[in-house]
Amino acid sequence: MRHHFIDRYSDLNSPVHRLDPRVKILLAFLGILIxxxxxxxxxxxxxxxxGLLLVVLLLSRLPFAFLLKRYLILSPFIVMASVFYPVxxxxxxxxxxxAFHQETIEVAxxxxxxxxxxxxxxxxxxxxxxxxxxxLGLRKLKMPKxxxxxxxxxxxxxxxxWDEALKTTRARESRTPGKLQRIKLRTYANQxxxxxxxxxxxxxxxxxxxxxxxxxGEFYSMREPGLKxxxxxxxxxxxxxxxxxxxxxxxxxxx
Amino acid sequence: MHIxxxxxxxxxxxxxxxxxxxxxxxxxxxxxxxEIPKMGITGAALFVVSLIHIPFAGTSVHPGLFxxxxxxxxxxxxxxxxxxxxxxxxxxxxxxxxxxxxxxLNMGAGAFLAWLIWRQQRMPESLRAxxxxxxxxxxPVFLMVxxxxxxxxxxxxxxxxxxxxxxxxxxxxxxxxxxxxxxxxKSDILA
Numbered sequence: 001m002r003h004h005f006i007d008r009y010s011d012l013n014s015p016v017h018r019l020d021p022r023v024k025i026l027l028a029f030l031g032i033l034i035x036x037x038x039x040x041x042x043x044x045x046x047x048x049x050x051g052l053l054l055v056v057l058l059l060s061r062l063p064f065a066f067l068l069k070r071y072l073i074l075s076p077f078i079v080m081a082s083v084f085y086p087v088x089x090x091x092x093x094x095x096x097x098x099a100f101h102q103e104t105i106e107v108a109x110x111x112x113x114x115x116x117x118x119x120x121x122x123x124x125x126x127x128x129x130x131x132x133x134x135x136l137g138l139r140k141l142k143m144p145k146x147x148x149x150x151x152x153x154x155x156x157x158x159x160x161x162w163d164e165a166l167k168t169t170r171a172r173e174s175r176t177p178g179k180l181q182r183i184k185l186r187t188y189a190n191q192x193x194x195x196x197x198x199x200x201x202x203x204x205x206x207x208x209x210x211x212x213x214x215x216x217g218e219f220y221s222m223r224e225p226g227l228k229x230x231x232x233x234x235x236x237x238x239x240x241x242x243x244x245x246x247x248x249x250x251x252x253x254x255x
Numbered sequence: 256m257h258i259x260x261x262x263x264x265x266x267x268x269x270x271x272x273x274x275x276x277x278x279x280x281x282x283x284x285x286x287x288x289x290e291i292p293k294m295g296i297t298g299a300a301l302f303v304v305s306l307i308h309i310p311f312a313g314t315s316v317h318p319g320l321f322x323x324x325x326x327x328x329x330x331x332x333x334x335x336x337x338x339x340x341x342x343x344x345x346x347x348x349x350x351x352x353x354x355x356x357x358x359x360l361n362m363g364a365g366a367f368l369a370w371l372i373w374r375q376q377r378m379p380e381s382l383r384a385x386x387x388x389x390x391x392x393x394x395p396v397f398l399m400v401x402x403x404x405x406x407x408x409x410x411x412x413x414x415x416x417x418x419x420x421x422x423x424x425x426x427x428x429x430x431x432x433x434x435x436x437x438x439x440x441k442s443d444i445l446a
Contacts, residue, residue, distance in 0.1 A: 006346055028352060029352055029353070032260050032261075032351065032352055032353050033265065033269075033353060035260075035261065036260055036261045036265045036268070036353065037265045040407065070348070074348055074349075077257075077259060078259060081259065081262045084403075084408065084412060085407070085408055087411065088403070088408040088409035088410070088411040088412040089408070089409035089411065090409070090411060091409060091410070091411020091412075091414055092409040092410035092411045094410075095409045095410075095411075099409070107407070111261060111262060113261075114260070114261030114262075115259045115260060115261035115262055115351075116261075117261070118259065118260035118261045118351055118352075118353075119259065119260075119348055119351075121352075122260075122344065122345070122348045122351065122352060123348055125345065125352075126345055126346060126348070131345065131346060134345060138341075144276065144279045144280055144283065144334075146279065146280075146283035146286065146334050147279060147283075147334060147337060147338050147341070149291065150291075150294055150295055150298055150334060150335060150338040151338050151341070151342070153291065153292065153294075153295030153296075153298075154295050154298040154299050154302065154338060154339070154342065155342075156295075157292075157295045157296050157298070157299035158299045158302055158303060160296070160299065161296065161299040161300055161303050162303060165303065185425065185428045185429055185432065186428075186432050188429070189428070189429045189430075189431075189432030189433050189436070190432060190433075190436050192300075192304070192429070192433060193432070193433040193436035193437055193440075194436070195300070196296070196297075196300055196433075197437075197440065197441055197444070199296050199299070199300075200292070200293065200296045200444070203292040203293075203295060203296040203299075204292045206292070207291060207292040207295070211288075
């Protein structure tokens, strides 16, 4: 597993990439909070949220093909959750009659739009900052220390675990060439247990090495985040715009 | 099994996020130093297996290993599950940023109950292991049904989530074999 998988576009040079990680985290978190707090069935504001998101994406200089591809990979889950809404009403006797009313469809559509915009904000977040800097930003935002410690260990151990998974898969395949005739849960479960055991031994060694170098649960970076005026202004401006749409978009305007 | 942002009521998401941060503090108090690598590697395992997608009933499911997390970590499973879901939400966009709390509570409850079952020493070990695996999936699914219903979804959602019964059975079998393997090779790993 390569780091490229995680930090693909985080090294681009754009005004957004240069912002403090806390600003990006807060913008994504509060942006999502504002979007999802829209009352069910209200559709017009999503056009404005979409426009605002487009401005943020343009400022970030991210390739649209990448954003769209990532969205399309994950969108089936959103589509399913939206379709589930009228379908779940249809399958229950007491709500069957209202399952495909216009209002129900509008609620399902608003679920789809809320989830889609939130997903775009999440894709944007991981694309404009290195993952370990985001973790550092979260820690600066008072994320519990234990979560920070587990995060930094997990981040290194994912690669240890992945290496062990490849090694044991190679060993299994060399003993049983070709595909398994049928899925054998026992074979996979034993392999999983073996990977866990091997990587646990390696992780203990790694942890001891980290402790001997002074690791005490906190993590640092060569690029320590520091809030500047521009960061605060950027966050304030976009949050105000999000809030303005949330509070002052008149649903009657749609007619 | 991850709830994305925007699907359920934001009040539930925010309340659950606050509650889960509180639970992280409670479950993570006075963690012995030697437990830390075990927590890290179990978290890494949970993250990596979530990348294995098995097409099923028009959608895809992935192993969760919440039963095994409960067996290996006991009440310390919650901070690990919270961290894994935070990773999944940021890196893979599975679930959402606001929904990390509700997803953690759902899956953490599965791991916690799996641990409670695992501690019932009077039952045969194989049965406890299999039940822990099954409960680790069924409890989160049950809680999801309740949360969807509270957010306006109809009771018909029960039928749609019933596909997870097969995933739960598969996890039960996996947990059984994993525990048997650990018992044979390194039994002190079992909490």
